[in-house]
Amino acid sequence: MVSAQVKEQVKNQTLELKEKYGITPGLAVVIVGDDPASRVYVNNKKKACEAVGFKSEEYALDKNTTQQELLSLVKELNEKPDINGILVQLPLPNHLDDKAVIEAISPKKDVDAFHAVNVGKIMLGEYDFLPCTPAGVMEMLHYYNISVSGKNCVVIGRSNIVGKPMAMLLLHENGTVTICHSRTQNLAEICSRADILVAAVGKPKFVTADMVKEGAVVIDVGMDRDENGKLCGDVDFENVKDKCSYITPVPGGVGPMTIATLMKNTLKAAKLQNNID
Ligand code: NAP
Numbered sequence: 001m002v003s004a005q006v007k008e009q010v011k012n013q014t015l016e017l018k019e020k021y022g023i024t025p026g027l028a029v030v031i032v033g034d035d036p037a038s039r040v041y042v043n044n045k046k047k048a049c050e051a052v053g054f055k056s057e058e059y060a061l062d063k064n065t066t067q068q069e070l071l072s073l074v075k076e077l078n079e080k081p082d083i084n085g086i087l088v089q090l091p092l093p094n095h096l097d098d099k100a101v102i103e104a105i106s107p108k109k110d111v112d113a114f115h116a117v118n119v120g121k122i123m124l125g126e127y128d129f130l131p132c133t134p135a136g137v138m139e140m141l142h143y144y145n146i147s148v149s150g151k152n153c154v155v156i157g158r159s160n161i162v163g164k165p166m167a168m169l170l171l172h173e174n175g176t177v178t179i180c181h182s183r184t185q186n187l188a189e190i191c192s193r194a195d196i197l198v199a200a201v202g203k204p205k206f207v208t209a210d211m212v213k214e215g216a217v218v219i220d221v222g223m224d225r226d227e228n229g230k231l232c233g234d235v236d237f238e239n240v241k242d243k244c245s246y247i248t249p250v251p252g253g254v255g256p257m258t259i260a261t262l263m264k265n266t267l268k269a270a271k272l273q274n275n276i277d
Pocket of ligand 1: 158160161163183184187200201203221222223224254
């Protein structure tokens with residue numbers, strides 16, 4: 001599994017960092033409120049930290065936490081030398097301003113790569129960190145030697161977290177990229193021309209077999225619930241799988257890659273903050 005391989009590499013480099021420099025990378029995870037899905041994601045991130053040898057700190061805040069309290073915590077974490085990465089689990093409760101919180105995180109500790117400085121760097125192709133989900137997708141493509149150059153790539157979804165950076169990373173590797181969204185016309189036809197189709201819609205089994213070209217590579221970013229409350233993706237896996245050359249399953253697939261990339265980013269942050277190559 002690609003994610004296991006990435007985590008193994010991070011674990012080995014972490015050991016080296018400890019032995020050579022006495023440094024243990026540290027990740028702070030902040031969660032506000034009691035959203036069950038967010039709780040699962042936070043637990044998975046903490047487990048991954050343990051597995052690769054990082055220090056992890058969880059800050060579980062009450063759902064009524066004020067913007068000021070949250071910003072103060074972020075400021076404190078920015079200044080904490082043993083914390084190299086800060087992650088604020090999104091979405092935040094409605095009364096809190098996601099954007100202001102993200103902008104308060106030091107770009108050097110922004111291991112999600114959501115801060116405007118890091119987003120700008122990604123646009124320019126000169127980045128320290130890449131956003132975890134799109135970077136995880138690229139890592140999978142590399143692992144399976146799937147070349148993007150010159151291919152028709154279609155990304156469904158244009159969120160700041162997945163769709164937009166995903167499109168940018170495919171473009172950096174010379175894909176011919178189309179971004180689709182809720183106002184796109186002829187969506188099925190556009191998708192059916194894709195050599196590489198990335199679904200980041202947030203709607204269960206949204207991509208059906210008629211939208212997929214024979215032999216296409218299909219990447220399912222979705223983490224949705226089907227009619228029985230079971231975790232599923234944006235792609236109708238059972239009916240699409242025989243049509244494509246590669247397809248990522250849900251669960252599995254992109255989810256574990258996102259966490260593996262978060263570990264990679266935290267390690268990189270620790271190295272950058274300590275001026276280690
Ligand atoms: P989001 O912010 O809700 O964005 C969804 C995008 O899909 C929007 O751009 C929206 O278009 C588009 N869309 C909605 N309905 C559509 C339709 N009928 N036709 C075409 N486009 C449509 O979601 P997100 O944060 O990007 O997440 C997308 C999915 O990925 C979710 O299932 C989420 O849980 C999952 N996810 C997984 C991971 C992971 O690690 N695997 C990480 C992050 C997210 P408009 O912009 O026009 O509204």
